[in-house]
Amino acid sequence: MDADCIAGNIAEVSERVRAAAEKVGRDPATVRLLAVSKTHPVEVVRAAAAAGQRDFGENYLQEAIDKIAATADLDLSWHFIGPIQSNKTRAIAGHFHWVHSVDRLKIARRLSEQRPPELPPLKVCLQVNISGEASKAGVEPDELPALAAAVAALPRLELHGLMAIPAPAEDEARQREPLARLAALFASLRETLPGLDTLSMGMSADLEAAIAEGATLVRIGTAIFGPRGT
Template sequence: MGETADTLAARWAAVRQRVDAACRAAGRDPAEVTVLPVSKTFGVEAVREAVALGLTRFGENKVQELRDKSAALAELPLDWVLIGHLQTNKAKDAARLASEVQSLDRLELAEALHRRLGAEGRAIDVLVQVKTSPEESKHGLPPDELPAFLDRLGGYPTLRVRGLMTLAVQSEDDAAVRACFRRLRELRDAATARGHQLPRLSMGMSGDFPQAIAEGATEVRIGTAIFGRRPVPAK
């Protein structure tokens, strides 16, 4: 790899190698899967270090943290992606600062984002978050509500719907984890058959991305495997 120390550069290279290996194991082209570095809870300097490696797109869970980092790094051409649950009253900042929202899960939020984006004169990419895990703590649209929801989103031209996102169940049971990812792919395929263009599947994190790739992920969201142990507990 050229990097042997426990540095961000070494971790990034290792993650990229592991993603490529998972793609090959699944019979897929590594070029089909992108990595979204998740910088939540990590400071501005960690992001700067990642930018020095050529990374320009970062995932954040909270609007407040995205706002603080985007202000501190305003001189850099970065794309900020909201991947955490978004409260409707935070839609204004999301519409102003985010290049993408991956956690769109209700019509109320779609309406708020559309209204704020119109005021900003912007349009952004969005992914619909679907709840494929039985865990109460997980957010997302119920799978049976997805068809009607996608139909309604056609009325919000500022929201460019690009695909679906999910969080798998937190379990040591590999079959249960893969079932969550498989469910999202099946939902995407059914929506595609109904005429929706949803090329992207954002699923899989540091602990389960090989399973997600095996089930068709086009993007994996990686935090600790790139940035290291989180400095504070992440909710």
């Protein structure tokens, strides 16, 4: 995909974000666009950056580290959004600005302990298994308050909010149901953790539903970069 096409796609997604936000009376500036560049080559990251995109999401650690190194001349913010294995925490803690997929205290502690002291605290979101799918990672909703309190107390992390990947649904009404549950959990947590500011939900197929339910960050891959690479 060439640079002009990627720039056009970013413009189209930005227009979808604007329209969805204004439809529910929100300021479009309150919704951040995360370009999910996993499986795509570094050239598309550079093309998106040239179009003004600054936040990029990756699932696969070594692929991401290679891209981060290859774009070190650019002022980009890198978000790890995939499942986290214990043996990968040191590299994640050392290379990323954000981690969206923390769902266990053990992982959070390792990220905190392994965050290099010369870097600012690592910004994290807690992943919630909002649809109750056995195949999905994420903390169970009833276990979320205890995990959030424990993670918020870790010295080298900054807890910013919640993330979820709901089960797919075809129509917007059904898409909104799990997103509304996540938004309610977020609102409840903010009663004791008022500094939380990030609700990471919504992808290419359901960004309108996510914005209607209060998403502050949408994770968009296909609508920007096309189908995943192999």
